[in-house]
Amino acid sequence: MQVTLAHPRELGDAEISRWRALQESDPAFDNPFLSPEFTLIVGALRDTVRVAVIYDGPEIAGFFPFERHPMGIGKPVAAGLTDAQGMIYAKDLEVDPFRLLRRSGLSVYEFDHLVAGQPLLGSRHETYPSPIIDLSDGYAAYTDYLRANSGKTYKTTLAKSRKLGREAGEVRHEYAITDPAPLHTLLGWKTDQYRRTGRADRFSHRWIVELVERLQSTGGESFAGVLDMVYVGDRPVAGHFGVRTRTTLAGWFPAYDTDFAKYSPGLIHHLAMAEKAAAAGIQVIDMGRGDKEYKEKLKNGEYTVAEGRLARPGPAAGFHWMMRVPARKARATVLANPVLHKTADKALKTYGRLRAGLTG
Incomplete structure (x- = not known):
C-alpha cells in the first residue's frame, strides 16, 4: 500500500473517475x-481538506478524504455536517490503518458517522x-408499509394535508428547485429552529451557506444538490435541502414555517x-443518525454508523483524548438515557427561548 497526499483541486479527471467507479462498485459507499x-x-x-490517494501496485485502489487540523488531528470532510464518512476503496484492498494515518500526516482520526465495515474502525467505538x-x-410499497406499521401517523398526515388545503389554499410540491430564493427561505427557517431549540446556528458560518449555495447549483447524473418545497398557493410552508447520488438522497436540512x-x-x-x-429514481432516503420522532415514524429500515477515533501513540493523541473522549462519552450517556436526554433537550429549548428574548 502506497499513499500520496493531495488537495482536492490537485486531483485530475482520471482520479475523479476512479473515485466514482469505486464508489459505485459497493452499495456501502452509495x-x-x-x-x-x-x-x-x-x-x-x-484549505484544511486533503485526500489520501491509496495505491495497490501501480493502480489507485482507494481514497481517504479528510480535514487536517492542528497537531495532526484528522476529521471527516465538513465534520459536524455529514452523515456518512470514511474511505472509498476496492473490496480486496488490504489497509494498515495506522500506516494510512502516518502517511496522511495524522496522529488521530475522529469520526461520528463512519460507514459500516471500514478499515478505520478501531477497537473502541460506538455504533448507532x-x-x-x-x-x-417504489413509493406505493413504502406507503403500504406505513399503513401497516405507522398507520395512525400516515392517516393523520394525509388528513392534515387535506385540512391545510381547505383552510390555507392549494397544497403543491416542487422538487429539484434551482431558484436560490426558496433555498434562503429554508435556511432562515433552519436558523430560527437552531435558535429556538438552543442549538448552534450552522448558517452563521458563511462557508456553510456558500457550500449549500454551490451544491444547489451542482447537477449531474451521479451527484446533485436537491431542494424541494411544499407550498400553499405561492407561500412556502416546508422544505428540505440535501444531496444525492444516482440512487441515494441524503436527508440534510429539513425545516418548516412555524x-x-x-x-x-x-x-x-x-x-x-x-x-x-x-419517481426520480431514488431508492433510499438516508435520514441520518439522530433520535428524532419524525424519523421513527417514517423509517422502514436503518443503516449502522460508528463514532470513535483511530489514534497513533504520541502526545497529540493523548491531548486529543483528554479534550474530546470524556466529553463524547458523557454526551453518549445522556443520549442513551431517556430521562437525561429529555432533561437536556428541555434545558436547551429553555436556553433558546431566553436567547431569543434577549436578541429579539
Missing part, C-alpha cells in the same frame, strides 16, 4: 457525502442506527419528497 464532487466543493471552501426510507420497491405547525408540515413534506424522489 452516499453523496462520499462522492468526489462533495469533497471537491468543500475543498474549494476549506441511521434510519432510512427504503424506496427500492406559522403552519398545527398541520405537521414536516411530515406532509417528507411524504411528498419521498414520492417525487422515488
Whole structure:
C-alpha cells in the first residue's frame, strides 16, 4: 500500500473517475457525502481538506478524504455536517490503518458517522442506527408499509394535508428547485429552529451557506444538490435541502414555517419528497443518525454508523483524548438515557427561548 497526499483541486479527471467507479462498485459507499464532487466543493471552501490517494501496485485502489487540523488531528470532510464518512476503496484492498494515518500526516482520526465495515474502525467505538426510507420497491410499497406499521401517523398526515388545503389554499410540491430564493427561505427557517431549540446556528458560518449555495447549483447524473418545497398557493410552508447520488438522497436540512405547525408540515413534506424522489429514481432516503420522532415514524429500515477515533501513540493523541473522549462519552450517556436526554433537550429549548428574548 502506497499513499500520496493531495488537495482536492490537485486531483485530475482520471482520479475523479476512479473515485466514482469505486464508489459505485459497493452499495456501502452509495452516499453523496462520499462522492468526489462533495469533497471537491468543500475543498474549494476549506484549505484544511486533503485526500489520501491509496495505491495497490501501480493502480489507485482507494481514497481517504479528510480535514487536517492542528497537531495532526484528522476529521471527516465538513465534520459536524455529514452523515456518512470514511474511505472509498476496492473490496480486496488490504489497509494498515495506522500506516494510512502516518502517511496522511495524522496522529488521530475522529469520526461520528463512519460507514459500516471500514478499515478505520478501531477497537473502541460506538455504533448507532441511521434510519432510512427504503424506496427500492417504489413509493406505493413504502406507503403500504406505513399503513401497516405507522398507520395512525400516515392517516393523520394525509388528513392534515387535506385540512391545510381547505383552510390555507392549494397544497403543491416542487422538487429539484434551482431558484436560490426558496433555498434562503429554508435556511432562515433552519436558523430560527437552531435558535429556538438552543442549538448552534450552522448558517452563521458563511462557508456553510456558500457550500449549500454551490451544491444547489451542482447537477449531474451521479451527484446533485436537491431542494424541494411544499407550498400553499405561492407561500412556502416546508422544505428540505440535501444531496444525492444516482440512487441515494441524503436527508440534510429539513425545516418548516412555524406559522403552519398545527398541520405537521414536516411530515406532509417528507411524504411528498419521498414520492417525487422515488419517481426520480431514488431508492433510499438516508435520514441520518439522530433520535428524532419524525424519523421513527417514517423509517422502514436503518443503516449502522460508528463514532470513535483511530489514534497513533504520541502526545497529540493523548491531548486529543483528554479534550474530546470524556466529553463524547458523557454526551453518549445522556443520549442513551431517556430521562437525561429529555432533561437536556428541555434545558436547551429553555436556553433558546431566553436567547431569543434577549436578541429579539
